[in-house]
Amino acid sequence: MHALSDETRATVDVVLDYARRRALYEDVPLDKPLTPRELARLASGSITPAGIGARRAAALFENVLAPACVSTDHPGYLSFIPSAPTKAAIAFDLIVSASAIYGGSWMEGSGAIYAENEVLHWLAREFGLPEGSGGVFVQGGTIGNLSALVAARDAARRRNREAGRADPARWIVVCSREAHSSIASAAAVMDVDVVGVAPDSSGRLHGEPVAQALDEHGDAVFAVVATGGTTNFGIVDDIASVAAVTRERGVWLHIDGAYGLAAMLVEEMRPAFAGVQDADSVIVDPHKWLFAPFDACALIYREPSQALLAHTQKAEYLDTITEKADWNPSDLGVQLTRRARGLPLWYSLATYGTDEYRAAISYGIDLARRIADEIESRDGLSLVRDPQLSVVVFRRDGWTLADYQAWSDHLLDEQLAFVVPSSHAGEPVLRFAIISPLTTYDLLVEILDTLA
Numbered sequence: 001m002h003a004l005s006d007e008t009r010a011t012v013d014v015v016l017d018y019a020r021r022r023a024l025y026e027d028v029p030l031d032k033p034l035t036p037r038e039l040a041r042l043a044s045g046s047i048t049p050a051g052i053g054a055r056r057a058a059a060l061f062e063n064v065l066a067p068a069c070v071s072t073d074h075p076g077y078l079s080f081i082p083s084a085p086t087k088a089a090i091a092f093d094l095i096v097s098a099s100a101i102y103g104g105s106w107m108e109g110s111g112a113i114y115a116e117n118e119v120l121h122w123l124a125r126e127f128g129l130p131e132g133s134g135g136v137f138v139q140g141g142t143i144g145n146l147s148a149l150v151a152a153r154d155a156a157r158r159r160n161r162e163a164g165r166a167d168p169a170r171w172i173v174v175c176s177r178e179a180h181s182s183i184a185s186a187a188a189v190m191d192v193d194v195v196g197v198a199p200d201s202s203g204r205l206h207g208e209p210v211a212q213a214l215d216e217h218g219d220a221v222f223a224v225v226a227t228g229g230t231t232n233f234g235i236v237d238d239i240a241s242v243a244a245v246t247r248e249r250g251v252w253l254h255i256d257g258a259y260g261l262a263a264m265l266v267e268e269m270r271p272a273f274a275g276v277q278d279a280d281s282v283i284v285d286p287h288k289w290l291f292a293p294f295d296a297c298a299l300i301y302r303e304p305s306q307a308l309l310a311h312t313q314k315a316e317y318l319d320t321i322t323e324k325a326d327w328n329p330s331d332l333g334v335q336l337t338r339r340a341r342g343l344p345l346w347y348s349l350a351t352y353g354t355d356e357y358r359a360a361i362s363y364g365i366d367l368a369r370r371i372a373d374e375i376e377s378r379d380g381l382s383l384v385r386d387p388q389l390s391v392v393v394f395r396r397d398g399w400t401l402a403d404y405q406a407w408s409d410h411l412l413d414e415q416l417a418f419v420v421p422s423s424h425a426g427e428p429v430l431r432f433a434i435i436s437p438l439t440t441y442d443l444l445v446e447i448l449d450t451l452a
């Protein structure tokens with residue numbers, strides 16, 4: 001047997017010691033970016049023929065590189081969509097790495113894939129999808145949306161072939177003009193056109209204008225995308241009315257719930273998501289509001305067989321895998337080699353139970369409402385709209401973008417919070433995206449006080 005050297009053990013210990021300390025920080029430092037010049041001065045020269053050794057490399061990371069990365073799990077990180085992985089999920093992510101599991105094929109990763117599927121099936125039931133639904137954890141919402149749309153177009157092509165119909169000159173995906181940028185990105189990759197439908201004055205997409213778009217573009221439309229919680233505002237489309245239209249016309253309905261679909265785990269939020277049960281595909285990102293580390297998107301299909309036909313890669317060197325009827329996650333998305341990235345969520349859910357998840361999501365929704373009321377009550381601040389999920393958008397009367405930016409920079413310099421300006425209808429605004437159960441009402445009030 002090959003014995004491990006003391007040096008190898010020490011190398012692993014150095015890393016695990018730091019990982020343990022970082023995972024158990026009670027006060028996560030917010031930190032901030034450095035310039036390329038500053039980092040070149042502080043951190044260059046680490047790649048050498050002889051190596052600099054485990055201790056020096058780890059020290060360089062801990063003392064220089066890590067503090068140059070904003071901690072997305074800081075309670076004051078309120079920009080974009082924050083990250084708030086549970087301790088269980090963070091710790092288990094190390095096991096996923098240590099175990100060298102290939103998560104692409106059942107032949108190689110059956111145990112891991114079984115556990116991932118437990119989570120996907122639980123989510124599918126929560127979303128009201130039927131027995132037989134299934135999917136895969138892919139890298140993120142962007143790849144999830146792309147994979148779902150590729151499957152949708154493939155299904156439309158196959159229908160045409162079976163009916164002896166020609167494909168349209170240009171395929172079209174219909175979505176709200178408020179849909180996430182990743183839909184346009186997927187369309188560009190697929191070389192299809194996007195028809196953006198106007199939402200109502202409150203930002204919600206409805207079935208009627210979708211029906212008009214389908215009347216106008218006919219069989220060229222291979223999918224309609226509805227959003228279950230827009231990124232900027234957390235607005236949930238009127239999915240039920242959109243679903244009624246897609247069902248009647250036999251068009252694929254995809255729900256982009258990367259951020260917001262997690263709110264369906266909260267009983268009183270379910271009515272807002274009526275219609276999701278009719279979707280052909282849905283996505284939700286565990287790295288957003290399901291308290292898992294980067295990077296994971298749960299992609300679920302109503303009929304996984306449709307996705308298999310679209311995505312299975314065929315090659316002689318894969319035949320032993322693809323010729324079996326096994327459940328191979330690689331065949332359900334745009335990917336081949338895959339990390340079993342659903343396992344941290346599986347372990348965390350198994351550890352804490354689903355009730356804790358419902359409570360943690362509910363906390364974010366309540367906190368958003370409470371701080372929205374506080375904003376409304378303050379002179380000089382106004383809400384841009386009532387929060388529906390956990391995003392609060394508001395303005396400081398009279399401020400320009402430069403004012404917002406200077407304030408934001410100061411907040412980060414003080415290491416109080418990371419709140420970058422956003423914009424709405426061409427106007428600069430401020431936005432709190434609340435994910436972390438460690439984000440408190442008092443912290444948000446402290447931030448508002450700096451706007452006085």
Ligand SMILES: *Cc1c(COP(=O)(O)O)cnc(C)c1O
Nearest residue numbers: 140141142180182231256258259
């Ligand atoms: C974040 C987000 C995406 C993209 O997800 P990534 O994981 O960042 O690729 C897509 N749609 C919506 C609504 C999102 O909020």
